[in-house]
Amino acid sequence: MVIILVLLLGLGGVGLAQWYLWRRLVRDVSAPGGWYRRIGTVLAVLLPLLSLGALVGGRLLPLAVERWFAWPGYLWLALMLDLVLALVVGEALRPLLLRLPGRRAPLPERPVGVGQQPVGVEQEPVGVEHEAQEPATAGGPPAGGPADPARRLLVARTVALAAGGAAAAVVGTGMYGVLRGPAVKQVTVPLAKLPRRAHGYRIAVVSDIHLGPILGRSHTRRIVDTINRTQPDLIAVVGDLVDGSVPELGRAAEPLADLRARDGAFFVTGNHEYFSGAAPWVEFVRELGVHPLENARTELPWFDLAGVNDIQGTAEGQGPDYEKALGDRDRTRTAVLLAHQPVTIHQTVRHGVDLQLSGHTHGGQLWPGNYLAELANPTVAGLERYGDTQLYVTRGAGAWGPPVRVGAPSDITVVTLASLQT
Template sequence: MSLRFIIFLSIFALINIYAFSRIITRWQWAKDHLVIAWLFVLLIFMLELLAPIGDRMFLPKLKDLPGMTWLYVSANWVSYTVFGMVTLLAAYGIVTDVVSVVWKFIAPPTEAVDMERRVLLTLGVLTVGSTVLGIGQAHAEPKVKEVKVPIKDLPESFEGFRIAQVSDLHVGPTIGRRFTQTVVDRVNALNADMVALTGDFIEGHVKDLREDTAPLAELKAAHGVYYVTGNHEYYWDVAGWTDEFEKMGFSVLINRHEKINVNGDEIAIGGVSDYSTRHYGKLHASSPSKAFEGVPQDMTKILLAHQPNSYKDAYDAGTHLQLSGHTHSGQYFPFSLLIPFFQRYYKGLNRHEDMWVYVNTGTGYWGPPMRTGVPSEITLLTLHRA
């Protein structure tokens, strides 16, 4: 069992312990029916546990049973939704606990029972309201965000060159073929010069998701479709997926580059494996310098790197523009307020020294099917001469 997985389970358990001990056990119903309440909590916890790790255990086998696909889909939706609701319940619970303490010092005395009812009602309304709003926003058609990027010494022939970026699609338990097709149609309608796919496109194995990802093969651009791996591809047989995407016609960039020629002018499009692979074997160890090996120093370099954290190595490699994803910008409130504490560059266009870093907030979503306050995004970047 990896250290990363142990840390995840520990945080996961702490969130549940807090949510259940501080909120559910305060219900009168739970106090009056301790055994039933405990079984209820255990059931919710097990459903929630299915969300992050279930697809690696028995849920795919459930899907393969005749006539059981509906149960597989339902189990995923319930578990992931509950997963999201409990994280919201814990987050809002912490806030109401703090407010309750402050309230006792600044407000007139209030009946304890009356205060308790108000707190529980507030928590319920906030959690349910955020969940409903988040699910609606997560499954709305992704908006196209247009961004202009001024690049010093950009070749004249590339003035107005347009790049459509899709990131963090996460096709899998609750994102299927219909949403994938919507994204593909939206991107193709932009008629961009090239398409950049910046990782975390799947949540499952090739054999289970081949039908749901099939529309991606329809992506088109005059100068090609380029793809780099995210950290999630390494959870689900990265070799199988890179082969699959190559069959779809993508240029899979793992620490290498390709050049785009327009009227005799050239720029280099480089790509690296996910930032987490820095300590992997030689082939997949993320390396922007290796990606641009042999590229003239004065040539415009655009790097596809799933995680924004690649920016330091990208800058050292002479990159002019880095395209990333990964952060989801927190994905849903209130976690969208916390992401700046974990990522220096977490959304939009950022300047690092003489290099631009653009972070797509995610075209799909991971885990809980919600994007409260953080809408999904397809980016259309237009290059201009600075």
């Protein structure tokens, strides 16, 4: 019942946004019956349907068909958000633009009749007192009066053009950032129990690659090449690798076989793996040479590396099992845990883990989405401390839905471990 209510509220919000965009970008700037009005109205109906097809297509359609909905549908979602934000700003500017001075219209000539003074000759009637009159602005509306239709049309078109240009620039820049590939971010994490000989150990953390109808093999290749250039000691892939099945996206993931690190590459599931079948993907990445940590732990010479399944797997009996992964370990050793969602940090603290590496949030992906992400996650991006445990959340290397990021650029993070022992 709650899911249905949320869905109805979401559809209602999108419908209201579409009506607002049609009104400001189509109706207010065009004449009834014109070609622009007709095309704009058709797009106002068609684009939301494409967005709906993109959102549900992953569950219902083959990947080859889903791509036809994904590109226009997802891009429209991002553009719709920025158009609404830009037009809301325009609402505040609209009254000011309506009152800007313009050219004064010339006064009409009036014929001089019998008993009238010629124009330009001042005559003041006797015994009549003048009332103060409020001057009209030059070329603008009289104070307190409505603007003329031509001025309103000009302002409507100006605001619409500015909003459209701003939204297109923001979405275009955000899309370029995703398709170009993630940048490398450097973070140093001091750990009290880390042996001195492990000081400077480097872990390349990558999450939320999201291979699917838009991001494919070339995206994986860029990520692999970027990681290998950092020459890490260990690679951690912390979930949400794919949005689809192994038969559909296996080839797109194949470049992961080229990941190179002294102590290997490790993988834990994210929530999106369970939407298309996590077990086949676990076996597939194993075949590529990436080691899955399914509620498991491996003892490296300098610290314990553990991983837990994502919370989404709970419905299938494959959820996170901290006891299995950490219950019998030596707590005098440093422990690093891979867990897709940062919300698990409180269980991590109870098990005495020194560092948790997570993703999932995308840093909000599309501003102001970061404020919504803060409501559901203890940390949206970056390094924070919870008791004796530190949590680092990467913004991820890809994008879900729109291949666009605004205010949350994608990253691959090289976490350098620093020993506090002398």
